[in-house]
Amino acid sequence: MIRPEDPLGRLAREVGARLAARGWMLATAESCTGGAVAEAITAIAGSSGWFERGFVTYSNAAKIELLGVAPLTLERHGAVSQAVAREMALGALSHSRAEVALSITGIAGPDGGTPEKPVGTVCFGWAWKRDRPQVRSERRHFAGDRIAVRAQAVRTALAGVLALCRP
Incomplete structure (x- = not known):
C-alpha cells in the first residue's frame, strides 16, 4: 500500500x-x-x-478492446514497444475526459525477457490535448526484481506527467 507521505506518494501529490x-x-x-x-x-x-480514470490492460486483447491499440502495431512491434505505449496513451486520452494520459508497458520479470527486450525493459507514453492530441514516448531499462522494476516505472510515468505540466 502506498502512503501519501512516502516518496511515491509525495510525487503523486505534486503531480x-x-x-x-x-x-x-x-x-x-x-x-x-x-x-x-x-x-x-x-x-x-x-x-x-484531477484523476479521471485508469485502464489496466494487461493482455493484448485488453489493449485492443479498451484502448484501441491496432493489432498490426502489436504484431509488428510487440506489446513492449514505444509504438504500443504511444497508442495506449492516445487511447486512454480518447476514451476518457482527461487532458493528459500516461501509459506503461514492460517486462517486470522475473520471466518474459528476450535478448532484444530483457527483463526490466519498460516503455512509456504520455499524451495530451492541445490543438490536437500529441504524444511522446520513451524506452527505459530498470535494474532489480519485479517490485523494483514496477516501482521505478511508476516513478518515471509520474515524472513524465510533471514534465508536461511545467509552466
Missing part, C-alpha cells in the same frame, strides 16, 4: 497539484504495473479532482 492548478484531468493506461500508478494517485486525498 496532482500541477494538474489541479491547470484544471486538467489525468487518465492512466497500465500493463506491467497493474494499476500501481492509479494506486499511488488515489492514495492522495482529493485526487478525484
Whole structure:
C-alpha cells in the first residue's frame, strides 16, 4: 500500500497539484504495473479532482478492446514497444475526459525477457490535448526484481506527467 507521505506518494501529490492548478484531468493506461500508478494517485486525498480514470490492460486483447491499440502495431512491434505505449496513451486520452494520459508497458520479470527486450525493459507514453492530441514516448531499462522494476516505472510515468505540466 502506498502512503501519501512516502516518496511515491509525495510525487503523486505534486503531480496532482500541477494538474489541479491547470484544471486538467489525468487518465492512466497500465500493463506491467497493474494499476500501481492509479494506486499511488488515489492514495492522495482529493485526487478525484484531477484523476479521471485508469485502464489496466494487461493482455493484448485488453489493449485492443479498451484502448484501441491496432493489432498490426502489436504484431509488428510487440506489446513492449514505444509504438504500443504511444497508442495506449492516445487511447486512454480518447476514451476518457482527461487532458493528459500516461501509459506503461514492460517486462517486470522475473520471466518474459528476450535478448532484444530483457527483463526490466519498460516503455512509456504520455499524451495530451492541445490543438490536437500529441504524444511522446520513451524506452527505459530498470535494474532489480519485479517490485523494483514496477516501482521505478511508476516513478518515471509520474515524472513524465510533471514534465508536461511545467509552466
